Amino acid sequence: MTEATIEAYYLEDRTFPPPDDFRKQALASDDSLYKEAEADWQGFWAHQARELLTWFDDFESVLEWDLPFAKWFQDGTLNVSYNCVDRHVEAGRGDKVAYYWEGEPGDTREVTYADLLDEVSRFANVLKSLGVQRGDRVAIYMPMIPELPVAMLACARIGAPHSVVFGGFSADALRGRIIDAEAKVLITADGGWRRGAAVPLKVNADDALEGTETIEHVVVVRRTEEDVPFTEGRDRWWHELMQEADADCAPERMGAEDLLYLLYTSGTTAKPKGIMHTTGGYLTHVAFTHKYVFDLHPDTDVYWCAADIGWVTGHSYIVYGPLANGATSVIYEGSPDTPGKDRLWAIAEKYGVTILYTAPTAIRTFMKWGTEFPESHDLSKLRLLGSVGEPINPEAWVWYWQHIGGGRCPVVDTWWQTETGGIMISPLPGVTTLKPGSATFPLPAIGAEVVDDNGNKVERGGGYLTLTRPWPGMLRGIYGDPERYKETYWSRFEGRYFAGDGCKIDDDGYFWLLGRVDDVMNISGHRVSTTEVESSLVDDSRVAEAAVVGAKDETTGQAIIAYVTVRGNVEATDGLGEELRESVAKKIGKFGRPKTIIFTDDLPKTRSGKIMRRLLKDVAEGRDLGDTTTLADPAVVDEIKRRAEQSPQED
Numbered sequence: 001m002t003e004a005t006i007e008a009y010y011l012e013d014r015t016f017p018p019p020d021d022f023r024k025q026a027l028a029s030d031d032s033l034y035k036e037a038e039a040d041w042q043g044f045w046a047h048q049a050r051e052l053l054t055w056f057d058d059f060e061s062v063l064e065w066d067l068p069f070a071k072w073f074q075d076g077t078l079n080v081s082y083n084c085v086d087r088h089v090e091a092g093r094g095d096k097v098a099y100y101w102e103g104e105p106g107d108t109r110e111v112t113y114a115d116l117l118d119e120v121s122r123f124a125n126v127l128k129s130l131g132v133q134r135g136d137r138v139a140i141y142m143p144m145i146p147e148l149p150v151a152m153l154a155c156a157r158i159g160a161p162h163s164v165v166f167g168g169f170s171a172d173a174l175r176g177r178i179i180d181a182e183a184k185v186l187i188t189a190d191g192g193w194r195r196g197a198a199v200p201l202k203v204n205a206d207d208a209l210e211g212t213e214t215i216e217h218v219v220v221v222r223r224t225e226e227d228v229p230f231t232e233g234r235d236r237w238w239h240e241l242m243q244e245a246d247a248d249c250a251p252e253r254m255g256a257e258d259l260l261y262l263l264y265t266s267g268t269t270a271k272p273k274g275i276m277h278t279t280g281g282y283l284t285h286v287a288f289t290h291k292y293v294f295d296l297h298p299d300t301d302v303y304w305c306a307a308d309i310g311w312v313t314g315h316s317y318i319v320y321g322p323l324a325n326g327a328t329s330v331i332y333e334g335s336p337d338t339p340g341k342d343r344l345w346a347i348a349e350k351y352g353v354t355i356l357y358t359a360p361t362a363i364r365t366f367m368k369w370g371t372e373f374p375e376s377h378d379l380s381k382l383r384l385l386g387s388v389g390e391p392i393n394p395e396a397w398v399w400y401w402q403h404i405g406g407g408r409c410p411v412v413d414t415w416w417q418t419e420t421g422g423i424m425i426s427p428l429p430g431v432t433t434l435k436p437g438s439a440t441f442p443l444p445a446i447g448a449e450v451v452d453d454n455g456n457k458v459e460r461g462g463g464y465l466t467l468t469r470p471w472p473g474m475l476r477g478i479y480g481d482p483e484r485y486k487e488t489y490w491s492r493f494e495g496r497y498f499a500g501d502g503c504k505i506d507d508d509g510y511f512w513l514l515g516r517v518d519d520v521m522n523i524s525g526h527r528v529s530t531t532e533v534e535s536s537l538v539d540d541s542r543v544a545e546a547a548v549v550g551a552k553d554e555t556t557g558q559a560i561i562a563y564v565t566v567r568g569n570v571e572a573t574d575g576l577g578e579e580l581r582e583s584v585a586k587k588i589g590k591f592g593r594p595k596t597i598i599f600t601d602d603l604p605k606t607r608s609g610k611i612m613r614r615l616l617k618d619v620a621e622g623r624d625l626g627d628t629t630t631l632a633d634p635a636v637v638d639e640i641k642r643r644a645e646q647s648p649q650e651d
């Protein structure tokens with residue numbers, strides 16, 4: 001199929017029903033899950049909890065809901081590491097591969113469920129020997145190596161909540177999180193490989209620990225084998241401790257509502273929020289969604305979520321969901337362009353990946369690099385694709401479907417948040433007819449509605465996304481700050497969880513996520529979504545990526561400033577800028593026409609790949625830049641500032 005045909009499909013507003021052969025083998029191929037959930041949504045979750053998990057003590061209480069505080073399966077007991085590891089070994093699946101791991105330099109490891117049981121048990125004993133007790137918090141700051149899930153599961157085994165801090169975060173960010181959680185032990189590594197260079201994790205960790213008072217020991221995995229500073233008494237090598245450790249460690253009987261982990265996420269203030277996730281409900285939610293959204297056939301699928309475990313996507317869909325379901329997954333340590341821009345496709349081919357879950361920003365980067373990279377590998381084993389992290393523009397969706405999925409794989413666009421714990425709005429690939437760019441419908445048992453400024457339900461049209469019922473994976477609060485929890489999520493609309501996302505419901509009832517509401521612009525009284533403008537810019541096949549901000553403007557309130565990167569062999573001329581402005585005006589209306597288009601080689605992104613519009617807004621409004629420490633590549637902003645000064649402005 002040619003590019004021109006794809007464009008034509010998009011213009012036709014084509015929909016994608018599940019392909020027949022996909023539907024025939026799918027776990028869900030009709031509306032029965034939705035029906036069961038609608039008849040009794042609490043009963044539905046209780047059923048899933050019992051079907052998908054192994055409980056030490058069954059629960060009687062399904063839900064205690066004292067808005068906004070939920071308790072799921074309160075009186076049940078279970079252990080997350082037992083559910084993710086032991087029971088698969090006990091069922092005779094010890095030799096099954098849990099993780100095919102590949103390091104950036106090309107070294108590989110196969111970790112079976114039996115290996116996991118051995119290592120998790122040993123490391124659980126290591127933690128105990130270092131004085132970690134049930135309820136103590138453990139900080140983890142590691143590269144994407146198998147020891148990372150082992151460390152998380154070992155914490156879960158002994159009932160010590162973990163707080164994983166993404167390895168790309170700075171020493172300052174790590175320090176703040178350790179202080180807030182009052183962590184007792186820190187687990188890290190000498191370093192990790194990224195674009196051929198060693199990320200100095202241990203050096204950062206030492207820096208972070210200056211000014212913290214609670215850490216008693218630091219456990220260090222040897223990965224890059226570079227010399228690192230070592231503090232006698234406090235610091236211990238992982239491999240030495242593991243050698244001495246006993247390989248038997250009985251999993252703790254945990255209450256369903258015991259804290260499983262904290263994960264810090266940025267809000268609108270400078271202080272990150274420690275999002276709390278607990279045991280039974282969380283594991284039920286991630287196991288259920290991982291099974292049905294990805295149509296997981298654990299005996300034949302090779303599943304790859306290409307996120308970092310340091311983000312919630314990795315917690316839920318690399319570690320807890322897939323392991324609870326006994327899946328075989330791929331983990332890759334490094335950068336997608338090392339040694340070449342085909343690295344992901346080489347890995348997918350090598351392991352026979354059948355399910356791939358990644359982010360729109362990655363997909364647009366692959367588009368920019370060109371189709372020759374995926375085309376140079378056999379991706380015919382792929383049968384399902386997923387997207388998460390931001391709205392996916394229809395053009396990227398169709399490109400992913402065509403050039404990665406070979407036009408045969410459903411694409412599940414999954415909306416959720418750190419706070420929701422697991423996927424909330426998404427297709428079921430054997431059931432749902434897809435529309436490129438829409439996350440489609442709330443999953444079975446999930447209550448999601450769009451409301452207007454006054455909190456009135458919007459049946460069709462745009463507004464704010466809210467969640468109307470508790471769900472088992474929901475955050476239980478913000479660590480140490482119940483007031484902020486109420487205020488942030490439960491005070492804007494009475495009785496509803498406020499997600500902070502704009503959303504439009506179309507004539508067929510499909511949900512279209514429009515980005516954060518803080519990104520909604522107001523141009524001469526017209527509400528324009530940054531996403532809508534971005535989407536129409538990237539519709540042009542010459543555009544690789546676009547980020548749009550509303551900058552203060554004397555006459556129109558806000559003016560639309562668009563930062564645009566073009567595809568490989570396209571020249572970024574003033575003429576192209578003019579054409580793009582006109583084409584947006586045509587698609588959205590004159591008020592949607594960007595005042596300025598600034599061409600740039602790259603966009604400022606957080607390390608999880610979200611575009612930092614706040615910085616772009618600062619540039620557009622000529623302000624000094626605020627905090628840039630969460631940027632993946634700080635050099636990008638200087639370039640953008642230079643380009644902004646040179647770009648023609650139009651009214």
Ligand code: 7RM
Nearest residue numbers: 388389390391413414415416417418513516
């Ligand atoms: C999983 C994750 C949450 C925010 C959320 C949205 C945006 C995520 C989608 C999406 C449109 C999607 N957790 N978001 N997925 N927007 N469509 N499929 O990303 O806490 O880091 O971010 O991400 O704005 O509120 S997160």
